Amino acid sequence: MCTTCGCGSHDVLIGGKAATKRAARTPTQGAVAYRPRAATLEPAPVHSPDPATTRRIQVERDLLAKNDLLAASNRALFNARHMLALNLVSSPGSGKTTLLVRTIAALKGKIAVAVIEGDQQTENDAERIRATGVQAIQINTGKGCHLDAGMVGQALEKLSLPEKSLLFIENVGNLVCPAAFDLGEACKVVVLSVTEGEDKPLKYPDMFRAATLMLLNKCDLLPYLSFDVSLAIANAKRVNPDIAIIPLSANSGAGMDEWLEWIARNAQ
Amino acid sequence: MHEMSLAESVLQIIEDTARAQKFAHVRTVVLEIGALSTVEAEAMLFCFDAVTRGSIAEGAQLQIVEIPGTGWCMECGKNVTLSERYGLCPECGDARVEITGGNELRVKDLEVE
Numbered sequence: 001m002c003t004t005c006g007c008g009s010h011d012v013l014i015g016g017k018a019a020t021k022r023a024a025r026t027p028t029q030g031a032v033a034y035r036p037r038a039a040t041l042e043p044a045p046v047h048s049p050d051p052a053t054t055r056r057i058q059v060e061r062d063l064l065a066k067n068d069l070l071a072a073s074n075r076a077l078f079n080a081r082h083m084l085a086l087n088l089v090s091s092p093g094s095g096k097t098t099l100l101v102r103t104i105a106a107l108k109g110k111i112a113v114a115v116i117e118g119d120q121q122t123e124n125d126a127e128r129i130r131a132t133g134v135q136a137i138q139i140n141t142g143k144g145c146h147l148d149a150g151m152v153g154q155a156l157e158k159l160s161l162p163e164k165s166l167l168f169i170e171n172v173g174n175l176v177c178p179a180a181f182d183l184g185e186a187c188k189v190v191v192l193s194v195t196e197g198e199d200k201p202l203k204y205p206d207m208f209r210a211a212t213l214m215l216l217n218k219c220d221l222l223p224y225l226s227f228d229v230s231l232a233i234a235n236a237k238r239v240n241p242d243i244a245i246i247p248l249s250a251n252s253g254a255g256m257d258e259w260l261e262w263i264a265r266n267a268q
Numbered sequence: 269m270h271e272m273s274l275a276e277s278v279l280q281i282i283e284d285t286a287r288a289q290k291f292a293h294v295r296t297v298v299l300e301i302g303a304l305s306t307v308e309a310e311a312m313l314f315c316f317d318a319v320t321r322g323s324i325a326e327g328a329q330l331q332i333v334e335i336p337g338t339g340w341c342m343e344c345g346k347n348v349t350l351s352e353r354y355g356l357c358p359e360c361g362d363a364r365v366e367i368t369g370g371n372e373l374r375v376k377d378l379e380v381e
Contacts, residue, residue: 054381057289063277063373145269177270180306205353206306239353241364 007264011142016123017262019139055172067181069151072078074184078167084267085167087183089207090191091200092173097125099191099250100168104132106260111267112165116155118147125170135159139220149184166267176206186266187212193226194218198232207238213244215259220249273311274373275315279379281375289380294325296379306351306372321355337370 005129012019062068078085088096096098097117104113115136117125126138137155139147152169161167169180169185190211192200195218208214214236218227229247236243246262248255282294299314301307314332332366337350340366341357348357350365357365 054295054379055291057285057291057380059281059285059375059380060375061375063281063375065276066277066280135321144273146273175305180270225270250318 011140012144012151013138013140013142014151015137015158016140017109019151043202047054048151058169063256064180070153071182071184074149074153077156077161077256078104078184080185081161082164082176083161083167085169085183085185086095086187086263087169087171087178087188087213088191089175089188090170090173090193090198091175094173094191094193094196096191097128097171097252099215099217100170101128101132102250102253102256103168103259103263104134106256107166107263108133112162112163114159114165114167116147116152116159116167116169120144120152121236130141141172145172146181147183148173148181149180152183164267166263170187175200175207179204179206181209189213190217191217192232194222194227194229194232198235199261200227201236201239208236208239208243211240211243213246213262216247217250219247219254220252271311272317274307275312275319278316278375279319279325281321282378283323284323285378286380291380292324293381294328295381296329296331296380297325297379298331298333298376299373300304300333300335300372300376302335302370302372304350304367305373306353307373309334333376335370338368339365339368340368341365 029060057089073220074085090096100115101226107113113134114127115129115134117129117136117138119125119138120141122140129136137158138157139151141147141151147169168242169183189212190207190213192214194216216232222229233245236245244262246255246258248259250256270329278299279298282297286292286376299312301309302310302363308336312331312332320328331351337352337355339348339350339357340346341348341359344360346359347368348359350370353367
């Protein structure tokens with residue numbers, strides 16, 4: 001298991017059914033224990049391979065190449081259907097699902113919406129979305145800490161996606177790992193809630209760098225907090241000078257109009 | 269971050285290469301990791317050990333070559349070295365530095381037998 005986040009690709013469920021296995025190989029037997037080895041950072045240790053039995057093979061392959069290929073295939077599908085796909089990322093508890101429920105209610109009758117929900121466990125979020133009357137499919141990543149393009153591709157097969165519809169992909173609550181994985185989305189939208197702290201963009205710069213839009217959520221709580229909105233905005237801009245920022249509250253509805261206008265502009 | 273799934277990608281690349289190039293065991297894997305790629309070399313070593321158990325790369329040595337972060341500052345028009353993704357230009361202090369190197373995450377080559 002990953003030392004930083006516990007991530008691995010086992011036990012992925014899409015709509016409650018086992019996902020297609022991506023790599024067939026013999027599972028490791030027994031417990032996996034950390035076996036420390038000598039540091040092998042550059043300069044590479046000198047050793048003398050036996051030229052008679054060993055050879056060197058140039059590989060030059062990107063680790064994310066496979067994910068990027070699958071993401072390109074998802075993106076081609078979105079483009080062919082003139083869809084807008086948004087990848088919603090944040091830490092757990094920032095209010096992504098509440099924001100989606102409110103957004104879907106406001107868009108009802110205007111645009112067809114579907115949602116892909118990513119969580120390690122439970123169907124809770126997909127059930128909350130389905131209660132609004134739109135399609136939602138839950139991906140349970142098991143030990144995984146992020147959605148990848150392959151999981152999203154499999155979930156897309158289970159959704160009916162009309163022309164010019166809007167797809168929200170609610171990623172696993174995690175401000176680190178989802179930043180590196182392209183899912184084929186038009187852009188990443190990062191949700192930061194005012195109960196978290198102004199320095200989140202500096203602590204987790206990759207995510208704020210990868211996002212096009214930051215939604216500053218739970219602004220109705222500002223009177224009860226010492227959260228400095230202008231400092232949070234300055235920190236986000238320091239990490240990503242081009243990021244757009246909309247303060248709002250999915251609970252009170254304040255600022256939602258600006259978010260809905262942003263969606264309408266980008267859905268065209 | 270997600271070094272475990274990246275280590276699985278390394279193994280998959282090794283297994284694909286083994287099928288194409290017909291080898292039975294890997295002695296050394298050279299991996300290029302950019303300084304701005306958000307991958308921790310130590311976590312990668314740990315995960316590589318874990319995912320290669322029972323595979324053709326079991327016991328292989330993972331050599332990590334760190335590629336320095338470089339950027340182009342649009343303000344002062346110079347190539348600069350970056351230590352962080354959001355690092356300011358060391359020359360003029362402007363934030364708008366376009367990253368030109370250091371994003372690498374690549375299996376460079378293998379020593380096989």
